[in-house]
Amino acid sequence: MSRFTANADGGQVSVFNPRQADTQKKKSHKSSFRQQKLPAWKPVLTTGAVCLALFIIGLLFIPIGIALSATSANINEVKIDYTGMDKSSSCFSCWKSSSWNNTCKCTVPFFLDRSFDSTVFMYYGLSNFYQNHRRFVSSRHDSQLNGNMESLMEPSKDCEPYAFRDNKPIAPCGAIANSMFNDTLDLFRNVPTVGDVRIPLTGKGIAWWTDKHMKFKNPGGQDQNLTTVFQGTSRPLNWRRPVSELDQDPENNGFINEDFIVWMRNAALPTFRKLYRIIHKTKKMPTLARGNYTLHVVYSILHRVLHPTSNHISSVPKPLQSDYPVRSFQGRKWVILSTSSWMGGRNPFLGVAYLVVGSVSLFLWVVLLVLHHQNNNP
Numbered sequence: 487m488s489r490f491t492a493n494a495d496g497g498q499v500s501v502f503n504p505r506q507a508d509t510q511k512k513k514s515h516k517s518s519f520r521q522q523k524l525p526a527w528k529p530v531l532t533t534g535a536v537c538l539a540l541f542i543i544g545l546l547f548i549p550i551g552i553a554l555s556a557t558s559a560n561i562n563e564v565k566i567d568y569t570g571m572d573k574s575s576s577c578f579s580c581w582k583s584s585s586w587n588n589t590c591k592c593t594v595p596f597f598l599d600r601s602f603d604s605t606v607f608m609y610y611g612l613s614n615f616y617q618n619h620r621r622f623v624s625s626r627h628d629s630q631l632n633g634n635m636e637s638l639m640e641p642s643k644d645c646e647p648y649a650f651r652d653n654k655p656i657a658p659c660g661a662i663a664n665s666m667f668n669d670t671l672d673l674f675r676n677v678p679t680v681g682d683v684r685i686p687l688t689g690k691g692i693a694w695w696t697d698k699h700m701k702f703k704n705p706g707g708q709d710q711n712l713t714t715v716f717q718g719t720s721r722p723l724n725w726r727r728p729v730s731e732l733d734q735d736p737e738n739n740g741f742i743n744e745d746f747i748v749w750m751r752n753a754a755l756p757t758f759r760k761l762y763r764i765i766h767k768t769k770k771m772p773t774l775a776r777g778n779y780t781l782h783v784v785y786s787i788l789h790r791v792l793h794p795t796s797n798h799i800s801s802v803p804k805p806l807q808s809d810y811p812v813r814s815f816q817g818r819k820w821v822i823l824s825t826s827s828w829m830g831g832r833n834p835f836l837g838v839a840y841l842v843v844g845s846v847s848l849f850l851w852v853v854l855l856v857l858h859h860q861n862n863n864p
Contacts, residue, residue: 533858540851547844554829555837562602563824563832565611566781568594569812580785581813592783595676601772604825606765608687610667611820612812613757617662623752625661631741631750633703638719648722657719657729658741664722666749669783669810671762671821676778685774687763690738693747702747704740712740759822774823781821 518524529535570577570592577592616622624644630637638657641649645659656664674682706715712730721728732743748760767773812819824831 533854537851537854537858540847540854544844544848544851547840547847551837551840551842551844553837554840555834557827557829558832558834558837561825561827561832562600563822564596564598566594566596566821566823567818568592568781568783568821569818571818577783580783590785592785594781594783595778596781597778598774598776601776602774602823602825603767603772605767606773607761607824607826607831608671608673608763608765609759609820609822609824610669610671610762611757611759611822612667612810612817613820614815614817615753615758615812616756617752617758618754618756622661626663626750627659628701631658631702633705633707633741635705638705638716651720651723654718654720656722657716658722658746662750662752663746664724666722666725666746667760667810668724668726669819672782672784673765674780674782675775676780682780685765685779687765689744689763691744691764692761693744694751697747697751698742698744702741702750704742712736716740759820762821765823 568577570579570581572578575592575594577594580590580592625648627637627642627645630641639655641655641657641659643649645656645661648656648661648664649659650656673685673687675685677683704710704712704715716728716730719728729740729743729746731739732746733739738744745762748762751760753760765773810819829836
């Protein structure tokens with residue numbers, strides 16, 4: 487039995503039927519949008535349409551692949567391995583021996599068979615280093631890196647066991663910061679009449695602008711004395727200097743140090759490269775002329791070591807090289823010198839991928855044409 491409700495408003499009577507309201511509500515759920523019946527283009531994949539699509543893809547992808555491959559091939563790049571696996575290498579001697587005094591210089595000579603005419607980017611490369619490990623990626627405190635004073639003194643639990651040291655908060659905390667790349671690299675050109683000439687390297691502009699000016703900030707503002715700001719904190723376990731002494735330039739010190747910012751951006755693969763320095767192009771001469779060069783790596787000795795069974799520094803005065811220890815995880819170290827183009831650095835895969843897709847499309851186009859011709863002419 488239906489129920490009706492009558493309302494009198496200004497001498498007019500309105501009747502409300504609940505069953506009619508339910509029917510209208512059900513009709514609203516049967517709209518074209520909800521039932522996916524809106525007008526749409528439904529292509530019919532005929533033989534002619536498929537052949538035309540494959541032909542267009544092949545016609546476009548192959549020239550693009552050729553252009554990408556040619557551009558990549560014109561990018562100059564040289565890779566220098568300085569891990570020191572060869573026993574005759576000075577890098578091996580520095581790693582193996584602890585009899586040298588305060589420093590040990592590792593030199594790696596190499597030859598450039600052609601000039602690098604444009605701006606040269608100097609990278610360091612590591613292999614077998616899994617920066618994408620879940621626990622490693624989360625071992626940081628973004629609020630602390632953004633300059634929050636409360637987070638500076640109270641690091642996140644995600645940083646454990648690199649959150650506190652000697653009951654002092656570590657700045658910056660976490661496994662990522664603790665494992666920061668610390669090799670000191672220099673490049674020299676061997677000029678017969680002059681000797682070794684140092685190549686000017688600049689570290690300004692190696693980090694992303696958004697990271698430098700938005701994600702990473704020093705506590706207390708830009709003009710604060712960093713020694714005072716970071717007072718009461720401790721340096722990471724594997725660092726030789728506190729974060730307030732990373733650079734003499736106040737605009738490149740503390741959390742806004744560009745070497746530190748570059749390292750804190752995790753790599754997706756275990757073999758990766760990160761930008762270390764830039765060699766800017768000169769007006770008249772090539773940036774790096776053809777000839778002999780020498781890579782200098784300076785190692786120094788620390789007189790305190792990390793105890794293998796604790797998170798604290800042992801007071802035993804045992805020498806320790808400060809070169810980046812890749813042998814512990816069967817890794818290798820490189821220096822890569824590379825120019826760039828409109829497509830970035832050297833990337834042969836992209837050109838090969840376009841060529842493969844374009845070639846396969848043209849091959850399928852020919853196969854379909856042959857089959858279509860045979861079926862239409864029995």
